[in-house]
Amino acid sequence: MNKADSLWQVFIIFLRLGLTSFGGPVAHLGYFREEFVVRQRWLSEQAYADLVALCQFLPGPASSQVGLAIGLSRAGYAGAILAWVGFTLPSAIGLVLVAFGYQVFGDAIPPGLLAGLKLVALAVVAQAVWGMAVALCQGRVKMTLMMLSACVVLISSSIASQIGVMLLAAVAGLLLIRPHSSASDNSLNIGISRRGATLWLGVFILLLLGLPLLQQLYPAQLLALVDSFYRTGSLVFGGGHVVLPLLQAQTVASGWVSPEAFLAGYGVAQAVPGPLFTFSVFLGASMQLQPSGIVGALVCLLAIFLPSFLLVFAALPFWQRLRDNCRVRSALAGVNTAVVGILLAALYDPVWSSSIHRPAEFAFALLAYMALVFWKLKPWLVVMLSAGLGTIFL
Structure with a gap:
C-alpha cells in the first residue's frame, strides 16, 4: 500500500470512529481496540495495552492521544494529523452547530436516543475490559493486581489515586512479574528520533x-x-x-x-x-x-x-526504547494490570451508574453486548441500532 492509500485509510477509519464512538474516553479505548487490534491488526494486544498505559500517564485526552500514536505509526506525521481530524471532525461540526442554536438543538434530542447510546457504551466498555483482562491479566498475581487496582479506584476515584495505583502496580510488577516476551516484536513504527x-x-x-x-x-x-x-x-x-x-x-x-x-x-x-x-x-x-x-x-x-x-511526539520514541528493557517490561506488565483495573472501575462508575437504573435497561445492555461479542456485529452498526431502538423503547 502506497503512502497516499495509507493516509486515506487512516482518515476513513478514524472518521468512521468519530461518527460512531459514543460513550466517552473509556468507551473510545474499547472501540479502538476492536478496530485496530482485532479487525485491522495494526498492532498487537500487548502494544496496544502499552500505548494505553503511556497515554494514561500523559496529560490530555487519553483516547485522542492513542489515536494520534496509531496514526503516527501507520503513516507518519500526516497520519497522526488525519487520525485526529477524522476522529474529531464529526463532534466539532456538531458542536459548532449547537453553538448557533443550542436551545433548539438540545430540545430536539429524544431522551431515549441518549439512553440507548449510554447503554451501548456500557456494552463496548464491558467488551474491552473482558478482552484486555483475558490478554493481560492471566495468572494469580496479575489478576490480584487488577482487582486491587479496581477496588482502590472505586473507593477513591481522583486522578492522584489512579496515578498512584499505576505507580504501585509498576513496583509490584518489577518485583513479582517476569515478562514472557520482548517488546521488540510488538513495537509501533515511530519514525521520530x-x-x-x-x-x-x-x-x-x-x-x-x-x-x-x-x-x-x-x-x-x-x-x-x-x-x-x-x-x-x-x-x-x-x-x-x-x-x-x-x-x-x-x-x-x-x-x-x-x-x-x-x-x-x-x-x-x-x-x-x-x-x-x-x-x-x-x-x-x-x-x-x-x-x-x-x-x-x-x-x-x-x-x-x-x-x-x-507530548505524544515527544514521549513515544523514548517509550519505545524503554519497552525493550526487561525490567521496564516487568514494571509495564504491572501497569497494564492496573490500567485494566481502572477500566473495570470505570465500567461501574460512571458508565454503569449513569446508564442502568431499571431492569429493562440492563436487558438492553445485555443485548448490545451479545450483538458485539457473540453475533460479531460491527460496533458502528450496534451503535446505530441502539440509538434507534432506544428512541422507540426507552
Missing part, C-alpha cells in the same frame, strides 16, 4: 511557559484564548470530564461564556460521538468577545489539542 522528540518536548515547555508571559506583554483576547486553552490541555490528567472545572473557571468566571450556555453545551457534548475535548469548539464559537464564531471555535480547538500532539 530522540533528538526530534527532545525538540517537540522543548516546544511544549516553551509554549507552556511563554504564552502567559506573551499575553502579559501583549494583552489581546486572541492570545488570552490560546494561553487559556493550551494550559488547560497541558495540565489536565484524566481527560474528558476532568477538564470541565478548568474550562468553566477559564470561560464562565472570566465572562467569556454565560453559565447557561456552558451547561447547555456540556449537555450536548456528552450526546455527540468523539472526544469530549471538542467541547472547546462550542465554547470558542459562543464567546461573547472576539474572536468568536468559526474563528473562535478553531482557535480553542487547536489550542486545547496542541499539547496532545507535542
Whole structure:
C-alpha cells in the first residue's frame, strides 16, 4: 500500500470512529481496540495495552492521544494529523452547530436516543475490559493486581489515586512479574528520533511557559484564548470530564461564556460521538468577545489539542526504547494490570451508574453486548441500532 492509500485509510477509519464512538474516553479505548487490534491488526494486544498505559500517564485526552500514536505509526506525521481530524471532525461540526442554536438543538434530542447510546457504551466498555483482562491479566498475581487496582479506584476515584495505583502496580510488577516476551516484536513504527522528540518536548515547555508571559506583554483576547486553552490541555490528567472545572473557571468566571450556555453545551457534548475535548469548539464559537464564531471555535480547538500532539511526539520514541528493557517490561506488565483495573472501575462508575437504573435497561445492555461479542456485529452498526431502538423503547 502506497503512502497516499495509507493516509486515506487512516482518515476513513478514524472518521468512521468519530461518527460512531459514543460513550466517552473509556468507551473510545474499547472501540479502538476492536478496530485496530482485532479487525485491522495494526498492532498487537500487548502494544496496544502499552500505548494505553503511556497515554494514561500523559496529560490530555487519553483516547485522542492513542489515536494520534496509531496514526503516527501507520503513516507518519500526516497520519497522526488525519487520525485526529477524522476522529474529531464529526463532534466539532456538531458542536459548532449547537453553538448557533443550542436551545433548539438540545430540545430536539429524544431522551431515549441518549439512553440507548449510554447503554451501548456500557456494552463496548464491558467488551474491552473482558478482552484486555483475558490478554493481560492471566495468572494469580496479575489478576490480584487488577482487582486491587479496581477496588482502590472505586473507593477513591481522583486522578492522584489512579496515578498512584499505576505507580504501585509498576513496583509490584518489577518485583513479582517476569515478562514472557520482548517488546521488540510488538513495537509501533515511530519514525521520530530522540533528538526530534527532545525538540517537540522543548516546544511544549516553551509554549507552556511563554504564552502567559506573551499575553502579559501583549494583552489581546486572541492570545488570552490560546494561553487559556493550551494550559488547560497541558495540565489536565484524566481527560474528558476532568477538564470541565478548568474550562468553566477559564470561560464562565472570566465572562467569556454565560453559565447557561456552558451547561447547555456540556449537555450536548456528552450526546455527540468523539472526544469530549471538542467541547472547546462550542465554547470558542459562543464567546461573547472576539474572536468568536468559526474563528473562535478553531482557535480553542487547536489550542486545547496542541499539547496532545507535542507530548505524544515527544514521549513515544523514548517509550519505545524503554519497552525493550526487561525490567521496564516487568514494571509495564504491572501497569497494564492496573490500567485494566481502572477500566473495570470505570465500567461501574460512571458508565454503569449513569446508564442502568431499571431492569429493562440492563436487558438492553445485555443485548448490545451479545450483538458485539457473540453475533460479531460491527460496533458502528450496534451503535446505530441502539440509538434507534432506544428512541422507540426507552
